[in-house]
Amino acid sequence: MNTSNISNRVPEVIGSFWIIKVLATTVGETGADYLSTNLKLGLSGTSYIMSVILLLALFNQFRLKHYVPVSYWIVVVLMSVTGTLITDRLVDELKVSLVTIIIVFSIILAVVFSVWYANEKTLAMHSINTTKRELFYWVAILVTFALGTATGDYLAEALKLGYLEAAIIFGAAIAAIAIGHFYFGMNGVLAFWLAYILTRPLGASIGDLLSQPTRNGGYGLGTVGTSILFLSIITSLIIYLSFKQKKVRSLPID
Numbered sequence: 001m002n003t004s005n006i007s008n009r010v011p012e013v014i015g016s017f018w019i020i021k022v023l024a025t026t027v028g029e030t031g032a033d034y035l036s037t038n039l040k041l042g043l044s045g046t047s048y049i050m051s052v053i054l055l056l057a058l059f060n061q062f063r064l065k066h067y068v069p070v071s072y073w074i075v076v077v078l079m080s081v082t083g084t085l086i087t088d089r090l091v092d093e094l095k096v097s098l099v100t101i102i103i104v105f106s107i108i109l110a111v112v113f114s115v116w117y118a119n120e121k122t123l124a125m126h127s128i129n130t131t132k133r134e135l136f137y138w139v140a141i142l143v144t145f146a147l148g149t150a151t152g153d154y155l156a157e158a159l160k161l162g163y164l165e166a167a168i169i170f171g172a173a174i175a176a177i178a179i180g181h182f183y184f185g186m187n188g189v190l191a192f193w194l195a196y197i198l199t200r201p202l203g204a205s206i207g208d209l210l211s212q213p214t215r216n217g218g219y220g221l222g223t224v225g226t227s228i229l230f231l232s233i234i235t236s237l238i239i240y241l242s243f244k245q246k247k248v249r250s251l252p253i254d
Contacts (some may be wrong), residue, residue, distance in 0.1 A: 009067050010128045010137065011241070013192060018199065020073060020237050023230045025203025028080025028145065030211045030230075032088065034223035035081075043092060047085045054078040058138065062131060069241040073234065075138070083145025084204070087153070098154040105147035112140050113193075123189050140193075148200020156205055162217050163209035170202035 011017050036046040057075045064071055090096040116136040117123055128137050156166035174195050181191035211226040212218025221229075 008126055008129050009061075009065065009072075009134050010125060011067055011069070011072060013125050016237055016241060018195075020234055021076070021196070021199050022203045022206070023234050023237075024073065024077045025080050025145070025148070025200045026207035026210075027077055027227055027230050027234070028084045029149070029204040029207035030223040030226045031077075031081045032084040033211070034227060036085070036088070038223060043085060043089045047082070047089060050078065050082050050085060054082050061138075062134065065131075067245070069238045069245060073238050076141070077234070079138070079142050080145050080200075080203075083142055083200070084149045086146045087149040091150075091153070098150050098158050101150040102147065102154060105143055105150065109140065109143045109147060109197075112136065112143060116140065123193065125189070125192055141196075144193075144197045145200050148197055149204055152201030152204035152208075155201070156208060163205050163212065164217070167202060167205035167209060170198050170205060174198050174202065 032046065032050075035041050035050070036043050039046075041049065054075070057071070057078050061071050061075050087101060090101055091098065113123060116133075120127075120133055120136070128134050152166060152170070155161050155169060156163050161169070177186070177191050177195050177198070180186035181188060207226060207230075208218060210219050210221045211223045212220070214220045
C-alpha cells in the first residue's frame with residue numbers, strides 16, 4: 001500500500017481488490033437467495049432488513065473518513081446483496097423485464113457519472129478523499145450491482161446460455177478490457193468502471209454455477225456452502241489487508 005494514498009477512502013486497485021470484489025459479488029447472489037428463500041424472509045422482508053443494515057454500515061464508513069478494509073468490504077458485500085435484491089424484486093414482484101432493467105440502470109449509471117464528473121471533474125478511484133466524492137462513489141457502486149445482476153441473469157437465464165457459459169463470456173470481456181488498458185492505452189478510469197460493472201455478472205454467474213442444483217445447470221453446492229466458502233476466503237484476505245495497512249500506517253511519512 002502506498003503511503004501517498006493514505007487519505008483515500010477506498011482501496012488501491014490491485015489484484016486483491018479484484019479477487020475480493022468477485023467473491024463479494026458471488027456472496028451477494030448466494031446470500032440474497034439464502035435469506036429470501038431458505039430463511040423464508042421473502043424478497044420484500046430481506047430487502048428491508050438488508051437496507052437497514054447497509055445504511056448502518058455506510059454510516060460507519062463515512063464516519064471513518066479513511067480506508068479501513070473491514071468496514072469497506074462489509075459495505076461492498078451488503079451492497080452486493082442489496083443490489084441483487086433490487087433487481088430480483090423488480091423482476092419477480094413488479095414483473096419488469098430484464099432488458100428494461102438493464103436499459104434503465106444503464107441510464108441511471110450514466111446520469112450518476114455525469115453529475116459526479118460535472119461536480120468533481122474526475123471519476124478516478126484514487127481520488128475518493130472527500131465525503132461528497134465517496135457519496136457519488138457508493139451510489140455508482142449500488143447501481144452497478146443492480147445492473148450487473150440483471151445482465152448476468154439475462155445472459156444465463158433469459159438467453160439460456162447457462163451459468164458456466166455466461167461466466168466465461170464476462171471473464172473474457174474483463175480480460176479484453178485489461179488488455180486494452182495495459183497494452184493499447186485504454187483510459188484507466190474507463191477501464192476500471194467497465195471492469196467493475198462486469199465483475200458483478202461474473203460473480204453472479206459463478207455464484208449460480210456453484211450453488212444451483214445440477215438439474216438447473218449448477219454444481220449443487222447450495223447457497224449455504226457457497227456463501228460460507230467465499231466468505232471464509234474474503235475474511236482471510238481482509239485480515240491480511242488489515243495487518244498490511246496497519247504496518248504501512250505505522251511507517252513515517254516524509
